[in-house]
Amino acid sequence: MQEASIAVLVVVMMFAIGLRTHPSEFVEVGRRPSALLTVVFVNVVVVPALVLTLTTVLGLAPEITVGLLICAAAPGGPTGPLFAAEARGHLASAVIAMVSLSMLSVVTAPAVLALSLGVGATLETDAILALVGPMMRTLGGFQLLPLLVGMALRRVRPRLADRVAMPASRVANVLLLAVIVGLLVTKGRVLAEVGLVAVGLAAALVPTCMALGLAIPGPGAQRRSFAMVTGVRNISLALLLGAAYFPAPLTDATILTFGLFCMLLPFAIARLVGRRAAAPNPAS
Numbered sequence: 001m002q003e004a005s006i007a008v009l010v011v012v013m014m015f016a017i018g019l020r021t022h023p024s025e026f027v028e029v030g031r032r033p034s035a036l037l038t039v040v041f042v043n044v045v046v047v048p049a050l051v052l053t054l055t056t057v058l059g060l061a062p063e064i065t066v067g068l069l070i071c072a073a074a075p076g077g078p079t080g081p082l083f084a085a086e087a088r089g090h091l092a093s094a095v096i097a098m099v100s101l102s103m104l105s106v107v108t109a110p111a112v113l114a115l116s117l118g119v120g121a122t123l124e125t126d127a128i129l130a131l132v133g134p135m136m137r138t139l140g141g142f143q144l145l146p147l148l149v150g151m152a153l154r155r156v157r158p159r160l161a162d163r164v165a166m167p168a169s170r171v172a173n174v175l176l177l178a179v180i181v182g183l184l185v186t187k188g189r190v191l192a193e194v195g196l197v198a199v200g201l202a203a204a205l206v207p208t209c210m211a212l213g214l215a216i217p218g219p220g221a222q223r224r225s226f227a228m229v230t231g232v233r234n235i236s237l238a239l240l241l242g243a244a245y246f247p248a249p250l251t252d253a254t255i256l257t258f259g260l261f262c263m264l265l266p267f268a269i270a271r272l273v274g275r276r277a278a279a280p281n282p283a284s
Helices: 002-019 025-028 033-058 062-072 080-086 090-119 125-156 160-188 188-194 196-214 222-229 235-245 251-280
Strands: none
Touching: 002 062, 002 080, 002 090, 002 125, 002 160, 025 033, 025 090, 025 196, 033 062, 033 090, 033 196, 062 090, 062 196, 062 222, 062 235, 062 251, 080 160, 080 251, 090 125, 090 222, 090 235, 125 160, 160 196, 160 251, 188 196, 188 251, 196 251, 222 251, 235 251
16 A cells, blocks of 8 residues: 555656756756766765765674665655755756766665675576566666656647646645645654664664765756765665665665655755755845
């Protein structure tokens, strides 16, 4: 049931974003690839290295360390653009970053885990390739297709798109709140399984990742988008990786714990940042 709710949330969210964006905005982002390359570097290299360092220093249980590393190695969570919209970020930048990271992480995540954990012999090529199909179908069917439909409607019927955009965004927000409440009710117990230190680290890592994204040079709206995308990890991919290579209950619990904070904290921070961005500047 929760998987279906999240799927509906992602479809509505991407459709709403498509209604509010124009192809020229994506072209504009593509003309400055340095920022996107920096986002990729931060998410694929910096975040996993930071998590590996912290888990080593804290001496966490191996299953917890693996769970946190899997989340760190799996960027490109689908709710990043929704949080970017809440933070009044640049939507095209958020979508391009999310899609790029989602596609890359299917290949880079196993490689990062192999390098971080020294388990290269267990990450077989066939098993990695088996992940590509489901993830690409999810990316295409639940994210890119509704985005393109929304953009097409905006191009063909711009007035209708303007009328539909706000209700669609509100529906996405309601669904997001429902998903968050559902996760807290059904998955909140995993916090006790993981332990206080690991829960605290997971809670601290999400805003830390957001700060790393915000530090990427660029216009304010684009930096807010990169912050939200970097703060959200691809929990679906993380769970697939955990089930394929590290089938331990405590590892799954750690991934779910990280996933809870990836929904709760970016949502709260995005709402706060969005209100501040919308407030009039007294100096102006």
